[in-house]
Amino acid sequence: MARLGALLAVGVSLLGLASAQMSAYSSVTDARLATPEAANWLSTRGNAMNWGYSALDKITPANVAKLSPVWAYSTGQTEGHEAAPIVNNGVMFVSAPMNKLFALDATTGTLIWKYERELPDDITSCCDVVNRGVAVYGDMVFMGTLDAHMLAFNAKTGKIVWDRTIEDYKKRYTITSAPLMANGHLVTGVHGGEYGIRGFLEAMDPKTGKSMWKSYTTMKGSYPNGAEAQGGAPTWLTGAYDAGSKTIYWGTGNPSPWMDPRRKTTDDLKWSSSLLAVDADTGKIKQGFQYSPNDAWDYDGVNEPVLIDTMVNGKSTKSVVTAHRNGYLYRFDRTGGGVKYLNAEKYVTVTAYKGLDASGRPIWDPQHRPDIGKQVNSCPSFLGGKNWHPVAYSPQTKLVYIPSNEWCMTIKGAQTKYAAGEAYVGAEFELNAVPNLNYVGNLQAVDPATGKQVWHQTFKAPLWGGVLTTAGGLVFTGTTADRDFVAFDAKNGKKLWSFKTNSGVIGQPISYSVNGKQYVAVFSGYGGAIPLWAGPMAQLTKDVPRGGVLWVFAVN
Amino acid sequence: MTDVYPTRRTFLKLTAAAGAASVIAGPGRAGAQTATDPAKASDLLLHQDGPNQGKPVKASELKVGTAVWAVAVDPKTKKPRDATKGGVVLVKLASGKIQASSKPNAAGDIVAYSSVCTHQGCPAKEIGSIGQGTGNIICTCHGSIYDPADNATVLGGPAPKRLPALPIKLDGGGQVVAKAGFTGRIGPK
Ligand code: FES
Numbered sequence: 112m113a114r115l116g117a118l119l120a121v122g123v124s125l126l127g128l129a130s131a132q133m134s135a136y137s138s139v140t141d142a143r144l145a146t147p148e149a150a151n152w153l154s155t156r157g158n159a160m161n162w163g164y165s166a167l168d169k170i171t172p173a174n175v176a177k178l179s180p181v182w183a184y185s186t187g188q189t190e191g192h193e194a195a196p197i198v199n200n201g202v203m204f205v206s207a208p209m210n211k212l213f214a215l216d217a218t219t220g221t222l223i224w225k226y227e228r229e230l231p232d233d234i235t236s237c238c239d240v241v242n243r244g245v246a247v248y249g250d251m252v253f254m255g256t257l258d259a260h261m262l263a264f265n266a267k268t269g270k271i272v273w274d275r276t277i278e279d280y281k282k283r284y285t286i287t288s289a290p291l292m293a294n295g296h297l298v299t300g301v302h303g304g305e306y307g308i309r310g311f312l313e314a315m316d317p318k319t320g321k322s323m324w325k326s327y328t329t330m331k332g333s334y335p336n337g338a339e340a341q342g343g344a345p346t347w348l349t350g351a352y353d354a355g356s357k358t359i360y361w362g363t364g365n366p367s368p369w370m371d372p373r374r375k376t377t378d379d380l381k382w383s384s385s386l387l388a389v390d391a392d393t394g395k396i397k398q399g400f401q402y403s404p405n406d407a408w409d410y411d412g413v414n415e416p417v418l419i420d421t422m423v424n425g426k427s428t429k430s431v432v433t434a435h436r437n438g439y440l441y442r443f444d445r446t447g448g449g450v451k452y453l454n455a456e457k458y459v460t461v462t463a464y465k466g467l468d469a470s471g472r473p474i475w476d477p478q479h480r481p482d483i484g485k486q487v488n489s490c491p492s493f494l495g496g497k498n499w500h501p502v503a504y505s506p507q508t509k510l511v512y513i514p515s516n517e518w519c520m521t522i523k524g525a526q527t528k529y530a531a532g533e534a535y536v537g538a539e540f541e542l543n544a545v546p547n548l549n550y551v552g553n554l555q556a557v558d559p560a561t562g563k564q565v566w567h568q569t570f571k572a573p574l575w576g577g578v579l580t581t582a583g584g585l586v587f588t589g590t591t592a593d594r595d596f597v598a599f600d601a602k603n604g605k606k607l608w609s610f611k612t613n614s615g616v617i618g619q620p621i622s623y624s625v626n627g628k629q630y631v632a633v634f635s636g637y638g639g640a641i642p643l644w645a646g647p648m649a650q651l652t653k654d655v656p657r658g659g660v661l662w663v664f665a666v667n
Numbered sequence: 668m669t670d671v672y673p674t675r676r677t678f679l680k681l682t683a684a685a686g687a688a689s690v691i692a693g694p695g696r697a698g699a700q701t702a703t704d705p706a707k708a709s710d711l712l713l714h715q716d717g718p719n720q721g722k723p724v725k726a727s728e729l730k731v732g733t734a735v736w737a738v739a740v741d742p743k744t745k746k747p748r749d750a751t752k753g754g755v756v757l758v759k760l761a762s763g764k765i766q767a768s769s770k771p772n773a774a775g776d777i778v779a780y781s782s783v784c785t786h787q788g789c790p791a792k793e794i795g796s797i798g799q800g801t802g803n804i805i806c807t808c809h810g811s812i813y814d815p816a817d818n819a820t821v822l823g824g825p826a827p828k829r830l831p832a833l834p835i836k837l838d839g840g841g842q843v844v845a846k847a848g849f850t851g852r853i854g855p856k
Contacts, residue, residue, distance in 0.1 A: 235787060237809075486797065521797045525807065534789055534808045541798035541810070643809045643825045647799065 133223065133267040137200050139247045144292055145354045149582075150624040155195040155244035155289045156501060157579075157621065159352040160418035163503030165622035168582040169629040170666055175585060175598045175608045177666045178631070182220030184661045186211055191638025192659035193499070194244040195289075195577065195619035197252075198632075202266070203623075206242040207659055208638070210256045214269060218625045220663065224269030230258055236285050237305040237534075238640040243349070243499070244289040244619070248297065248317050255286025255299050263320060275320040277301065277313060282531050284308050288499075293352040293359050293391040296323055300346025304364040304411070307341035307535035310383075312361060314394060324394030328363045333381035335373035341529045343367030344383035348413040348499050351431075352391065356448030359389040360418065360431055364411035368537030370524030372483050379404040384412040386433065386443070388450045398449045402435050403473060407481050408463055408522065409493035409538070410437040415501045417511065418445065421560040432559040434458060434502055434513045436495030439467065440562050456562020458555060459496035459515050460545045463489040481538070483524035490519035492542045494573075494645060501619060503578035503586065508601050510556045510565055512586050514574040517545045517553060518648055542648040551651065554578070554588055556604060566604030572651040575639055577619030579631070589616020589633060591641070591652045596620070596633055596662065612662055615655040632663045705752035705781075705853055706739035706833055710845040712755055712779070713740055715792075723842045729759035729777055734804065736782060736792040739833065739845055752853040754782035755833050756792045756804055757843065758815040768818035772834040772850065774843060780804065780819045780830040783854040786811050791830060799823050804830070827856065 137143075139153060147153045149166035156163050170178065186192065186207035196205035203217040210228035215221065234240070234257050246253045251272060252264040258280040263272040277299060278284035283306030290299040296314040304310070310328035315321060329342035343366045350361030366383035374380070384403035387396050403410040414433050421430040421442060431443040431450060438461035444451040452471035463480070464473040479489040496515050503512045520542050527537035544551065552570030557563065572592035579587040585607070586599040596616050598608040618634025636659030642649050712724045715736045719728070724737050735757040738747050747753035760769075760776045769778050784791040789808035795801055799822055804813040811824030819830035831851035838844050 523797065525793075536807060539795065539797050539800070539805070539807060541800065543798070646810050646823055649825075 133202065135200055136202055136250065136267055138250050139199060141292070141295055151200065152196065152198045152621045152623045153247060154197070154292070155349060155619060156415065159291070159354065161351045161415045161501065162417065162419070163501055163577060163579050163619070164505055165579065165581045167622050167624055167629045169624070170581065170585065170631065171583040172585065172600050172607055174666050178598065178608055178664045179667065180610070180662055181630070181665045182663050184213070184215060184220050186213070186636070186659040186661070188636070188659050189657040191239045191241045192618050192634035192636030193241045193639060194634060195621050196632050196661065197245060197247050198621070198623035199247055201625045204245050204247065204252050205661055206245050206254055208240045208242060210242055210254060212245065212252070212254055212264070214266070217623060217630065226264065226269055228256055230256070231280065234258060234280060235283060236287065236302070238643060239638050241287050241639060243287060246290045246292055246297065248292050251317060253290050253297055253317070255288065255290060257285045257287070259284040259286055259301065261286070261290065261299055261315065261320060263317065273320040275315065282306065282308060287347055288349045291349050291352055291359065292317070294354070294357055296391060298359060300348070300350070300361065302345050302347035304343040304345040304347070304367055305534055305536050306532065307343065307367040307529045308345060309340055309342060310344035310346050310363055312346050312389060312394065326389065326394040326396055328382045328387070330381045333379050335371070335375070335378060338371065338373060341367055341535065342380065342383065346413070348415060351416045351418050353418055353445060353448065356445070357391045358397070358445070358448035359391050360386060360416040360445070360450070361389060362386050362413040362416060362433070364413050365406055365409045368527050368535045369409050370407050370481065370483055370537045372526065374405060376405065380406065384410055386412055386416060386431065386450055388445070388448060400443060400450050400452055400471065402441070403437055407524070408437070408489060410435070410495070412436070413499070414497060417502060417504050419504055419559065422509070423560045428453070430559070432511060434497045434511070434515070436491070436498065437461065437463060437473070438491045438496035440513070440557060440559070441471070442559060458513055458557060458562065459517050459553070460490045460519070462519070481522045481524055483526060486521060486523035488519055488521050490545060491516070492518040492520035493522070493540065494518065494542070494640060498575070498640065500575050500617065501577040503580040504559070505580040505601055507582060507584065508556070509558070510601070511559045512578045512580055513555045513557055514576065514578050514588055515553045515555055516551050516573045517548055518551055518573070519543050519545055541646045544648065551648065552590065554599070568599065568604055568606065573641055573645070573648065575615070575617040575641055579620035579622060581622055587620045587631060587633070589618065589620070589635065591615035591617065591637060592655060594635065594655065596635070610664070613656065613660045614658055615652060628665055630663050630665050632661060634659060634661050636660065704848045705749040706845050706848050707748070708845055708847050709742055710739040711742050711745070712737040712757070712843050712845070715754065724757060726774065726777060726837050726841050726843055729757060731759050731761050732794060732802070734758050734792055734794045736790065752781070752783060754790060754792070755779050756782040758794065758804065760816050764816045766817045769816055769832070772832040774835045774837050777835065777843065778815050779833040779835045779843070780813070780815070781833065781849055781853050784808065784811055784826060785828045785830060785855055786824070786826045788854045
């Protein structure tokens with residue numbers, strides 16, 4: 112049966128216009144994904160190692176003041192716009208909330224084709240109906256959907272090549288982040304940790320959608336009897352791929368529910384709140400590190416693993432670096448495709464733990480660990496020292512740029528029962544500010560090996576957008592309450608330029624070039640989890656207007 | 668494969684329900700009403716959970732500080748008129764707390780509201796004990812807070828509008844029954 116969605120997409124495929132860009136469309140290969148050309152942005156973070164780095168250097172601290180909009184595109188959606196566009200030889204693919212997908216001429220903003228998904232009536236997602244981006248491979252574009260399908264589009268025409276149901280959306284499985292290409296496998300995670308789903312990663316043949324492997328992320332024996340079946344550990348943010356060791360690094364979220372009287376303190380609830388090293392060809396979980404064993408704070412471990420070499424005392428180590436929800440910046444040794452804890456340093460206020468032991472395991476502070484009926488205050492809040500919004504890494508400065516937030520929460524456990532499709536949280540909570548601090552958002556440049564802060568810029572309201580850094584020596588990110596898209600000097604953090612957009616900026620900025628001209632693009636379109644979950648802290652962004660616009664800038 | 672092709676009306680509804688309180692004024696939605704009233708005058712209120720599940724709610728069972736979750740049922744069939752929309756949260760206010768806005772629909776210090784959260788429809792059926800939620804009706808899905816003393820006005824969280832009230836009275840036996848239907852449209856827009 113022909114899908115209405117597919118017909119729609121073809122209906123607006125402006126084939127005449129498309130031909131010019133599309134005749135030049137270049138197939139995406141594993142080799143191109145492993146070493147993307149500077150001109151292109153082939154995966155949501157620019158490379159499979161999640162750097163958020165562009166090797167383009169035409170826009171610099173010297174000329175960034177002349178950066179101005181060259182085109183803009185309205186998506187017609189008023190929810191949170193968190194996607195990063197993909198650009199391949201002058202063709203841009205960008206997704207919007209409710210699984211809209213647009214193919215645009217990257218120089219003019221002219222629409223080539225579009226797709227608008229006709230989602231079922233009863234979709235529910237805990238944290239807004241976002242989509243964080245798509246993947247490209249061969250001549251295809253891939254998008255996971257809120258009704259837990261994976262769609263493969265013909266990149267040139269927008270026609271759906273295949274459509275696969277990944278899981279049952281009625282159980283609140285959703286897909287909100289881009290799939291990852293790993294050694295020819297199309298890998299997706301799932302979202303739904305607030306509804307008692309069972310997390311997994313699934314790899315597909317990109318040509319057909321046929322399943323190649325599926326690995327669950329909750330482990331029998333590590334949960335109270337049978338609880339692993341609704342145990343959460345969702346895989347809702349895109350991982351990283353290390354082509355050298357053919358290893359996928361992917362984080363997992365909170366256990367479902369947040370607290371559960373059946374749990375013993377010795378139940379680690381593996382692999383919730385963890386970083387997993389997964390064999391790309393078989394899906395086997397080779398090794399893992401659990402950030403928050405027996406988590407009770409909703410400290411998901413999904414935050415993007417960044418694969419870089421770190422240097423300590425002249426010794427370089429193949430590493431995974433990740434700024435985690437619990438407020439620590441972690442460093443792991445990934446030599447040989449494993450994940451071995453090296454060190455972790457606090458990057459925001461942390462009161463939840465007394466500290467970490469030598470193996471990186473948190474030492475609980477009973478005063479700050481909530482339980483059923485036991486109310487505590489802990490920092491950071493469950494929205495994290497950093498949430499989904501990705502850091503950037505510059506191989507020039509060797510610094511990571513972390514869009515962090517300072518906030519705490521009052522939290523206590525509440526009894527809850529699993530019912531398919533219903534919220535399965537088991538907690539009552541309220542966010543609050545860190546006492547005596549006059550800011551929440553804090554963009555920090557940090558040495559990933561030592562955690563030492565090199566510079567920072569603070570903002571009254573929370574940050575919720577990704578970071579981009581460029582070979583031109585710049586750092587770009589957006590703000591929520593101020594609606595600004597801002598450029599900083601990557602070396603010293605000096606604010607060099609800003610532009611007042613239509614809404615709060617929570618997208619992931621990217622850079623690309625066409626015919627030698629460098630562009631920077633970012634979504635402005637406030638929404639996402641803060642207005643839904645931040646309680647009194649959401650007041651800081653209550654006046655931000657809604658509506659999504661993709662902005663593209665250049666120096667003319 | 669069974670595919671769902673919703674109409675534009677349901678699409679708008681979905682957007683508003685699932686999105687962050689987006690408000691789309693459209694002719695498709697204006698004046699949309701359910702075919703059946705989820706509650707009518709003289710409907711019984713039955714406990715929806717707890718040890719008295721299925722039994723009528725008595726005024727004497729209500730305690731200040733704890734909410735009772737009930738469902739409105741047709742007194743003849745003892746069945747809800749609309750299972751998805753008949754949920755009711757009952758709260759006994761401390762004496763002197765009730766405000767003018769709640770008085771016309773209350774039975775003494777007892778107030779009743781739809782328990783379908785106006786954000787995304789989760790049950791708003793508990794009294795909070797943290798921060799702003801303390802003593803108020805909370806929805807544990809995303810933390811919306813409603814003031815039971817002030818006609819369920821929204822005090823916090825993503826809920827776009829108050830919970831509709833269910834006007835109540837006490838019958839001869841001290842049972843709480845509906846005095847009229849809900850005062851507004853149930854659930855998310
Ligand atoms: S359903 Fe979201 S706060 Fe109630």
